[in-house]
Amino acid sequence: xxxxxxxxxxxxxxxxxxxxxxxxxxxxxxxxxxxxxxxxxxxxxxxxxxxxxxxxxxxxxxxxxxxxxxxxxxxxxxxxxxxxxxxxxxxxxxxxxxxxxxxxxxxxxxxxxxxxxxxxxxxxxxxxxxxxxxxxxxxxxxxxxxxxxxxxxxxxxxxxxxxxxxxxxxxxxxxxxxxxxxxxxxxxxxxxxxxxxxxxxxxxxxxxxxxxxxxxxxxxxxxxxxxxxxxxxxxxxxxxxxxxxxxxxxxxxxxxxxxx
Numbered sequence: 001x002x003x004x005x006x007x008x009x010x011x012x013x014x015x016x017x018x019x020x021x022x023x024x025x026x027x028x029x030x031x032x033x034x035x036x037x038x039x040x041x042x043x044x045x046x047x048x049x050x051x052x053x054x055x056x057x058x059x060x061x062x063x064x065x066x067x068x069x070x071x072x073x074x075x076x077x078x079x080x081x082x083x084x085x086x087x088x089x090x091x092x093x094x095x096x097x098x099x100x101x102x103x104x105x106x107x108x109x110x111x112x113x114x115x116x117x118x119x120x121x122x123x124x125x126x127x128x129x130x131x132x133x134x135x136x137x138x139x140x141x142x143x144x145x146x147x148x149x150x151x152x153x154x155x156x157x158x159x160x161x162x163x164x165x166x167x168x169x170x171x172x173x174x175x176x177x178x179x180x181x182x183x184x185x186x187x188x189x190x191x192x193x194x195x196x197x198x199x200x201x202x203x204x205x206x207x208x209x210x211x212x213x214x215x216x217x218x219x220x221x222x223x224x225x226x227x228x229x230x231x232x233x234x235x236x237x238x239x240x241x242x243x244x245x246x247x248x249x250x251x252x253x254x255x256x257x258x259x260x
Contacts, residue, residue, distance in 0.1 A: 002037040004030060016040055023103060040099060055137045059096060060089030062131050062139075070130070080123045088124075093131070098143040105147050114151055121148045172197075191248050192259060198245035209249070209258040216253075219246050 005013045007026070014033035015024040023040060027033040055062075063085045067078075087108075091100055101121070108117045125141030125148075132139050167175075172193070179189040196206060205223050213222045219241050226237045241249055252258045 002041070004033055006030075023099070040102070055093040055131075055135075055139070057093055058089055059091050059093060060085050062093060062135075062137070063089065063127060065135070066127050066130055069134075077123065080120055081127070084120060084124055084127075093137060093139050096139065096143070098146055101144055101147045102150065105151065109151075118148050118151065121145070187260065191252070195245055195248045195259075198243055198248070199239070199241065201239070207257075207259055211253050211256055211258065214241075214249060214253065214258075216250075221249065 003015045003017075005015070007013055011026050011028055012030045012033040013024055013026045014037050016022065016037060025033070025036055027036065063081055067081070087104055088096075088100065101124070105117050105121060108120060121144045125144035127141075128139045128144060129141040131137040132141075175193065176190045179185060179193075192206065195201075196203070199206070201223070205226065208224060209221055213224070215221070215238075220238050221241055222236055223239050224236045226235045249258055
């Protein structure tokens, strides 16, 4: 049920109470408040009746099953799904609606950028689609995708920020000089940075390299489980070490793990 209240400022506050849920928002015009209420109520009612199995299990149970039965692994995936499980896991699947996800996304956006929230929603859509396609549950990832579209249509920037600048040579020299004279620095920052520039590897890839991964004769290294959006399963790659990248690895081979 929706109610509309005109405030002393002249604006209109719309309030929705439905099946134990409450939401409110303030608008300059009453017609905008009515349009918002219609959108929310439509989203709330858009979760039923596909002829599939209605589940009384919670979203948390579905996430547990997803963890157990799918091959895809990764720290980012696990972190995101645990966040979803913590915040929304208590909701019974048969009652999960776009309204739940819209409210949750708006709450997440208070502490995270829109691009991060979109990532959460994409993972959630994948789980719900999996539940529908493999478990024949009456759930759908469309509700998460609809919330993502609502963020985009509301003007939030859901794309990663492009970087258009790299450090100049003089800036790098200043950094190297600073690291050389810093007392108590536990990491070999200059060599780390030089190796990163020469190899174009990610931080996690650099720290994972061991002496056993290095082919001295071929001047290559095996990067295990290299990040690839199209290949989540097993993606070990042999990467050539060229120029300064090889010089640094060769110097540090006796350490076991190339970088601490």
